[in-house]
Structure formats: structure tokens, C-alpha cells
Amino acid sequence: MSDITNSELDRRTLLRRAAAVGLAATPAVGMLSACVGGGDEDTTEQATGTKSADNPLGIDPKAPIEIVIFDGGLGTKYATDVDTPIYNKKWPESKVAYSATQEISTTVQPRLNAGDAPDMINNSGAKMMDFGAIVAAGQAQDLTELYAAASFDIPGKTVAETLVPGTAEWGSYNGKPYALNYSYTVFGMWYNATLFEKNGWTPPATWADFITLCDKIQAAGIVPFGYAGANAAYYMVRALLTSAGKIGTEQVLKDIDNLKPGAWTNPAVLEAAKAWAEVGKKYLDKSFLGLKHTEVQLQQNQDKVAFYPCGSWLENEQAKDTPPTFKYAVAPYPSVTASDKLPATAMNAAAGEIYFASSKGKNPRGGMEYLRVMLSKEAATEFTRLTKSLTVVLGAADGVELSPGLSSANEALNKAGKDVFMGYLFDTWYKKLGDESLSAVNDLMFKGGDAQKFCDRMEAASQALAKDSSVQKQTRS
Template identity: 85%
Template sequence: MSEIIKSELDRRSLLRRAGAVGLAAIPAVTMLSACVGGGAEETNEQATGDKSADNPLGIDPKAPVEIVIFDGGLGTKYATDVDTPIYTKKWPESKINYSATQEIGTVIQPRLNANDAPDMINNSGAKMMDFGAIVAAGQAQDLTDLFAAPSFDIAGKTVAETLVPGAIEQGTYSGKPYAVNYAYTVFGLWYNKALFEKNSWTVPATWAEFTALCEQIKGKGIVPFGYAGANAAYYMVRALLTSAGKIGGEQALKDIDNLKPGAWTAAPVLEAAKAWGEIGNKYLDKTFLGLKHTEVQLRQNQDKVAFYPCGSWLENEQAKDTPPGFQYSVAAYPSVTASDALPATALNAAAGEIYFASSKGKNPRGGMEYLRVMLSKEAALEFTKLTKSLTVVAGAADGIEISPGLTSANDAINKAGKDVFMGYLFDTWYKKLNDESLSAVNDLMFKGGDAQKFCDRMEAASQAIAEDSAVQKQTRS
């Protein structure tokens, strides 16, 4: 996730649905960026212990473990109140050294480069690090042993066998797993169900219905659609490319990831850019260009903005500002054309929120064990309760009462059925291309930029990367 936090929703059959639909299994790896060094020459002496049935990863039971958590939409209580106590109960002689920050890259990158990294890191937020570059620099621990180890609390299964399909693949780079993408996020148009019921507004399934409803909403003095240009352009890129994926099928997005010539100027992307450009010109408050995500989200909580493009972490992120009676709900992005390859109910959902163990820290085995704790059924269930977010641990939250937003996301997944698709990966593979997309989409939506200009600009940026031999290329099939 590029701008903020990636949280998830809940509902247990959602996990079952995720299992049925599956997440696309895609190896990944981005280029080595200039800000990531290869680390110091010397390596620290790393803590290890004897492997056994009770200690499958061979940790040193007495060695401390340092973890750093991103303090964003998911909060930090799952780490302080759930994961750490579970770890400490299992390994009482080991001290967990915990800290949280909203600037992961600023705090952690220098430590990675100096071979003095924390043992487990939550890489997220606007200051998240280029994880592909971290992998390429040898700064992330190979998690093969973690996924092959027995589950922390599900008897008879390895960690890998407890996860939804595709969960491991999304953290796989050049054939090896380096990250746990922990949260399972549903993306779409979020709105206040109570406001819509009060005004007898019907959630649109087609673009004509969408624009007609935007006119009605505008007539009520409410901004029909909004997002924050200052730090949440990622949300709009995902909205636009989700529409492109629905128009042309997921192959359109795979072509973008594979840097295929003409992928950005192809009809699905151009049609999506035209449709969203019209929304930007007619129904978006241009002052939002300078706002941050929480400022626009607060306006939605005040019923000043109707539709907001986001992931399912939104409900939890806004919990303290959500007034009584406000009911978060999510809708799939409407069909753009009558001949879209995927139906109106098709939905973009994927695992996200990167957690990884550092290979350059003092206790990478301890970092992996902390991840094994997080992937326990107990920890995953409590994470969902605290964050209103689903995890990649299959069946972990069966039977719990869920919030309005989570319920809506579950319904959207069920309506989508087999038409749940993962989306794209270029944003984590190629940082320069991602940065260009954020600027380009803001120009399209806020500055009256035309669709063809957007597509041409992104095509040029894509092919510049394709032709750069210094950039390590990735592919998906």
C-alpha cells in the first residue's frame, strides 16, 4: 500500500471465500533503490538456539526481540496487548523491546544499512520503505523456515497450511518468501449507509447510474466524491486501475505490471481514465488536492462527502471520529461500459500490510518466531476484533460479531464470488513508476488533465523503466 495503512475486514466466510477465490500467486522483486545500501561489511553475532518440536525455528529463548510497528489505521494494540503477551508467555525469559512510529523509512532505513536493524518490522505508511530494494540488498530474512514450521496453535498444520491461498506468494521475491502480508483488504467506494437510506439513494451499478447519483448528491450540497491529493493519491490510482481491470479483465493489469509496451495506452486504461476524469472535473472538490487522508475522511464522517475510494482499514482508522448512527458500507466500483469483461459486482481485494524479519538484526530467528505468533489463530482473532480487519489466517475469526463496514465488505466479497481479483503489483516493484502514477492521477482528477495525457505520461514512465538495465524486472502470469 503505498500511502497509508492497509488493514482488513473480517467475517469468517470471507476467509473461506478468499480461499475459494484465491489470491494471485505472484513472485515479486523491485529494483534496488539508491536509498538502500548493502549494509555494513561486518555482521552482528546473531542469537540462535537448538531446534526442537517446542522450538521449531531454533530461537534463543533468552534473547531479546526488538519489534517496530507502524502506528496508523490499524493502531498498535494488537502488538502491545496481544502478540507480545502471547510471545512472552511462550518465552518468559525473552524481553520484547517495542516501539512504534509513523515514519518507518526515516527511522528504520539507516539502521538496516548499518546492520543494526530491529528483528521484526511493520513496513507501512506514507514513509514505508521500498521493500523490493530491501530484499535485493539482502536485508530481509528468508521466511521459508517460518512457513514450514508447525503452526503456533493449530495442531497438525504448518504455518503455510493455515493461510488463505496466495498469502505467501504475495510476499515472495525471486522464488523465496520474505514478507508476511498480514491483512486482507477489500477496496471499493465507501459511503454512509444511513445517509443513503435517508435520501433514498441507490448504490450505482453502472457508470450512468453513478454520474446521475453524483448529480443528485451535488444538488444536496454534498461533495459527491472525494479523496486527499496530499498523501492519498494511491487510493485514486487503485480506483482507476480497478475500473481498467473490470473493463479489460485482470490481464490489462498484468500487462502494466509486466511493463508491456502499450499497456498504459490500451483501451481499458484509457476508458477508465476518461470516466474518472469526468468525475474529477464535475464532482470532486478541487481544494482536496492539498488535504491529507484523515481530513477528507473526517468530512465524510460529517456527511460532507458521499463516496470515498479506500480499503477496508477505513472503518477502524476513523473509529474515534465516526459519529453514532454513521454506518460504513462499501460498494464495488460501477461498470464503466456495457461490455466490461468483469461484472459490476467484481471486486479488488488482496493481502497487504508488510511485516518482515530483518536478516541484519541481532535476532532474526526471534523476529520470525514473533511472526509465527502473529500467524496463530489466537493472535489473528484478536487482531480482527481490535482492528476490524481480516487477516490471512484462514478461519481465525469464525463466529465473531462484526462491524457494519466489515459486514458490508463480507457481502461485497460474497456478491463478487469468483470475480475477486488482486489488482496490480507495479507500485511495490517499481517505486519510480508508482511515484509517477500518484502525480499523474492528481493531475487528471484535480487539474483537468485529459485521459490521453494521463495514459501517455504513464506509458512513457513505464517504458523508461523497461529500458533501464539497472532496474531488476519482475513478471507475473
Template identity: 65%
Template sequence: MSEIFGTPELDRRTLLRRAAAVGLLATPAVGMLSACVGSGGSDDDQADKPQGEVSSTNPLGVDPNTPVEIVIFNGGLGTKYASDVDTPSYNKLFPNSKVNQTNTEEIATVVQPRFTAGNPPDMINNSGSKLMDQGALVQAGQVQDLTDLFAAPSVDIEGKTVKDTLIPGTVEQGTFNNKPYVLNYAFTVFGLWYSGKLFSDNGWTAPTTWADFTALLDKMKAKGITPYGYAGANASYYQYLVILTSAAKIGGPDILKNIDNLEDGAWQSDAVKQAAKAWGEIGAKYSNKAFLGLKHTEVQLQHDQYKVGFYPSGSWLENEQAKDTPDGFDYQVMPVPSVTTADKMPATAIYAAAGEQYFVASKGKNPRGGMEYLRHMLSKAGAKGFTELTKVLTVVAGATEGEDISPGLTSGNKMLSAAGSDYFSYRFDTWYKKLDDEARAATNELMFQGGTADKFCARMQKVADAVKADDSIEKFTR
């Protein structure tokens, strides 16, 4: 899943616009940002020089007595992987380096003012509905180059560098301007989730064709179950992901590549229109319009109560719903069914990608410590502990081979194995916030408010064209 980014240098005015978007131009920080812009990055920062003695156990030159501060997003993955797995691993090597951990559901609210004031935490898990604009932070010189981290030896996989232990494409996925700035840590599979118990009790099997899919939805509807649902208030990206998964299966993965690259007419392709039409019909016939105003956990709770048949999501779902999932529910996941009999990709093809962003602040007090913390996250023990606690895989290859940790994770692993090399992803949602915002709104219109495929595609193409024509927005390609 290698991604290649082409990112031209930004002029000063564009950089200042993007910095303003993430709050870096507040009055107290103008001097800080000006210095950052003038330097063109963090190459002269203290982080590029070892602060402690370099050794086989301290390859990054961490000062063993300096505290490290981390901020973790408290969402579907929880925070115990950091406090219970990674921090003890870090402190085993550096017992005098106190790890100060803050957990929050609103990363931008808590962390962005710290960047503005010039005292950011050392390592940040940039995730959730209120995450910061990662590209703007990189371009403002606020993010540490992670080259040394990936070149360092693994904590516990002998004879390999950190990069050697990762799923191919991991480093590239967090690369900007040919340098790695972001670690995308969680390897997530996406599909349609359902209760194995509900299916077993009714003698249902997971469908692979659209005809079988809609036939099963009819059976669910006849039993008083809402056959299909997602939350329109904050999780509409779950649904546009499903629409674009269908488009990629119909027309091939280049459909998504063309969308990412802002190719002319990419959103107007036949494959996208076919996918939008198919899913618009699902919304009209098999969902509940009341879901438009609900949050993800509210619809997910109904799913756990056997009131919703299929729910689209990533593999964090099982862990996020752990406290509300009844015994025996048996989370299972299936690929999005083939829309046509002539799809270019097989029924087993899926959307899967490294995600969940972690980065080190180049101007934090201890960026070397921040990178070292990531090195422990990328150990085999760290990856295994993360998966055991979250039921989500990491980008550390083979860290949980042979282990069936939970029903949902086991089902997701089987789906990923069946997909083989037929998995894909898109990047426009993190590259261009305007497109992500519009896709969410356009999807809700399509699924809940009587929209049409033609209107969905025209609406998305209009915004994509506007982004392409806006010279103030930096363009990325793959």
C-alpha cells in the same frame, strides 16, 4: 490470488545503486554492505541456525532468554494488535524474552539509519507513506528468508503448518528470487465507502451501473454534499487504484498483469483510456478541487461529517476514523460500478489483496525471535485479535468466520463473498517506485487539474517505457 515472480540475479553495480537508494551506502555501512553483497544474501547468517533447543513448542529454535525488538507502523491499523495480542502470545511461550516495541508513523526515518549502522530491529512493519524500498533491502541481503517460518507448525491450529493456514497466494506475494522474504499480513478489500445512515435517511441504494452511479451523485450534489472525494496531498493512490479497478472490470484482469509486466502499450489500452475518461469526468463534475491540497484524514473527516458522499479506500478506513465517526454513521462499502454494459468482469468484481508488509532483518540480533513473533501473528488467536482491534481481515483463512465485528467489516466481507473468485490486484506500485510516483501525480492532474484520459495514459506509458529500458532497475513479472 497467486503471484509468480521472475527475478533475475542482479549484478554488483545494480545492487549498489539500489542499496544507495535506501541509504545502505552511508559511510559507516560500506564495509557491512560489501560483506553482504559478497555473500549474496543471508544464507550464512546466524539466523539460519537454531539458537535454542528445537521442540514442538519452539520449532524455530528461538533462544528463550534473548530479547526481540519490533517496530510497528502507527497508522490506520494502530499498534495495539502487537502490544495487546501478539506480544502476550509470544511471552506465554517465552516469558524470559522481553519484547521491545517501537511505534512510528515514519518507518524509513526511524529504521533506515539502523540498517545503515548495522544494528537493525528484528522485525519491522514496513508501511506508510515513508516506507523503505523492500526490494532493495532484499537484494542487499538485509531480509531474512522466511521458509522456516512457513514450514513451522501453527501455534494453535493443530496438524497444520503456518503455510497451510493461509489464504492461497499469501506466501507467493512476498516472494523474491523464488524465496519468501515478506509477510503480507492484512487482507484488504477496496471499494467506495459511504454512510449507511446517509443512504437510509435519503432512501438511496448502492448503484451497480455507471448511469445509476452518476444519477446518485447528482442527487448528492443537489443536497449540497460533495458527491465524491479523495485527498490529493498524500492519498492519490486510492484514486488511481479505483481507475485501474475500472480498467480491469472493463477489459479483464490481464489489463493489470500487462501493466505489472511492463508490456508495450499496456497503459494505452482501450480499457485504461475508458476508465480514465469516466473517472476524469467524475473529478470534473462531482469532486472538490480544494481536496488536491488536503491529507487523507482531512477528507475522511468531511466524509464522517456527511459532507462527502463516496470516499475510495481500503478496509482500514473504519478503524482509522474510529475516533471521528459519529454514532450511527454505519460504514458501508460497495464495488466500483460497471463503467460499460459490456465489461468483461461482473459488477461484483473487486480489488482485494494481501498487504501490509512485515519482514525480519537477517542481520538483527534475534532474527529467529523475529520469525517466531510472526508465527504468533499468524495464529488463529492472533489473527482474530488483529481483526477485532483493526476491523481488517488477515491472511489467516477463516480466523473470524461467523463473527460480525463491525458494520464496515461486515459490509466488506459481504462484498468479498459476492465477488467470489472475481478479485484482482496489481503489483507495479511496490515493484517500481517511479511508476507509483507518476501515477499519483498523473491521477491528481486527471481528477483536479483539467487533465484528459489521453494525457493520463500517454504520461504513464512514457514512464513505464523508461523503467523498462533502464537496466539498473530490476524487473519483476507475474
């Protein structure tokens, strides 16, 4: 899920943000995650062709490919109207079978386990698959050749040389790249700039200012802050951990990713949990616990909710329900304490939205070739035009007219300067721990939860995982 958007974009700032994360894997012992079947030894005959300058991945030009796309905030038109036609123009004898779903795990996981995998999969949404387990089961294609291949439409450059630094590392497991995180997403508190201008409200820089503003918003009959507990609790996990990262630097989040003992009970996490718990008690509509993301987002479009924690895909996701007077804008999460180590302007932004080629399908090389098409400048430019989202392809949004939300995101990134940080990866690496964080944050925010209990609960889950030899561990530096 991802999106952003309007007018003049400082490309120099927007697409040089990411630094390589440096991911490596700790040797794993034992069994694979229970949700992914190892299966019998694969005997599927896979399509291959002859490598050449025109065919750097050595695909079979006549072999069909199958892709499955998540139908969420980004929509699917970029696949049907852009990527597939570009692929078909290049390889006219290769038929592309396409399908879309909002339930990736339900649709795709059984096929992976049965050895009947699609060739390229967009793993996203509330029902995304446990990708760490997919990698451990050998079901994801190593993308090293993709990144080393010639760019689809930028002469003289490899695919890797056309991307934001760190792209391959973001999707690396065991020191090898398996996932393409395609969309560059800005996270923060989204609001209607028109509503704020009308009421003379200014997005807060400090927590005291945030509380004061929430009181004013509440007095105006509007819910100050809200998210959907039914399927979007991860928005709130990111908000809380972004605050923790601003309090204690991104090292706090790296320690969480690395399952370091005491990471979840770090004072920075506890302080952030305490601050957000108070927001939950005073300013969050408790009925939102049972609502889905689009239901709360619709209420925001109706000016019934002021601040909504989300990524920059929000604007595109709500395009059909957004009134002409509603102007999306994003604000950084305010400083929790006067001694936060990162400034109030610091932002969380990173590549996200996983796409991968299946190693067990009939045409993994075709799956990689489809990804090479997606990483072309032409496809990435049209992706931004259609979805109001940036990609990891450098310069691909040059000349694209951007919407209010993306312009606001760009402005926020400009103000953040060097203080743009990636965030965390534990929920992608370890789905079970990610699921636990969703339940824990809902208890904290909707059920009057205690911050210390939240931290203790997550610490216990993290250390239980750390001691589980059946789960392959990843590390981040």
C-alpha cells in the same frame, strides 16, 4: 493499513477468495536501488538456538527482539496487547523492545543501511520503504522456514497450511517469500448507509447511474466523491486501475506489473482514466488536493462527502470520529462500459500490509518467530476483534462479532463470487513508478488532466524502468 466488520460472516466465502498469484523474478543486472545501501559485508553476530518441536525456527529463547510497527489505520494495540504478550508467554526470557511510528522510512531505513536493523518491521503508510530494493539489498529475511514451520497453535499443521492460499506468493520476490502480507483487505467506494437510506440513494452499478447519482448528491450540497491528494493518492490509483481491470480483466493489471510495453496505454486503462477524469472535473472538491486522508475522512463522517475510495481499514481508522448514526458500507466501483469483461459486482480484494523480518538484525529468527505468533489463530482472532480487519489466517474470525463495514464487505464479496481479483503489485515492487502514479493521478483528478496524457506519462515511466538494468525486475503470471 487495513480493516472491515458486523454480524454473521460467511467464512466459507470470505477467506477462500485468494488464489495463488505465481510470482517469479527476472534475473537482474547491476546496481541496487539508490535509496537502499548495500553496506559492507555483514559481521553482526546473530542469535540462534536449537530447533525442536517446541522451537521449530531454532530461536535463542533468551535473546531479545525489537519490533517496529506502523501507527496507522490498524492502530498498534494488536502488537502491544496481543502479539507481544503471546510471544512473552511463550518465551518469557526474551525481552521485546517495541516502538511505533507513522514514518517508517525515516525511522527504519537509516538503521537498515547502518546494519542496526530492528528484527521485525511493519512496512506501511505513506512513507513506507521501497521493499523491492530492501529485498535486492539482502536486508529482508527469506521466510521459507517460517511457512514450513509448525503452526503456533493449530496442531498438525504447518504455518502455510493455516493461511489463505497465495499468502506466501503475495510476498515473494525472486521466487522466495520475503514479506508477510497479513491483513486481508476489501477495496471499493465507502459511504454512509444511513445517509443513503435517508435520501433514497442506491449505490450505482453502471457509470451512467454513478453520474446521475453524483448530480443528485451535489444538488443536496454534498461532495459526491473525494480523496486526499496530499498523502492518499494511491487510493485513487487503485480506484482507476480497478476500473481498468473490470473493463479488460486482471490481465490488464498483470501487464502493468510486468512492465509490458503498451500496458499503460491499453484501451482499458485509457477508458478508465477518461471516466475518472470527468468525475474529477465535475464532482471532486479541488481543495482536497492539499488535504491529508484523515481530513477528508472526517468530512465524510460529517456527511460532507458521499463516496470515498479506500480499503476496509477505513472504519477502524475513523472509529474515534464516527458518529453513532454513521454506518459504513462499501460498494464495488461501477461498470465503466456496457462491455466490461467483469461484472459490476466484481471486487478488488487482496492481502496487504507488509511485515518482514530483517536478515541483517541481531535476531532474524526471533523476528520470524514473532511473525509465527502473529499467524497463530489466537493472535489473528484478536487482531480482527481490535482492528475490524480480517487476516490471512483461515477461520480466525469465526465467532467474532463484526461491524457494519466488515459485514458490508463480506456481502459484497459474496455477490462478487468468482470475480474477486487481487489487483496490482507494481507500486510495491517499484516505488519510483508507484510515486509517479500518485503524481499523475492527482494531475488527472485535481488539475483537469487529460486521460491520454496520464496513460502516456505512465507508459513512459514504465518503459524507462523496464530499460533500467540497475533495478531488479519481478514478474507475475
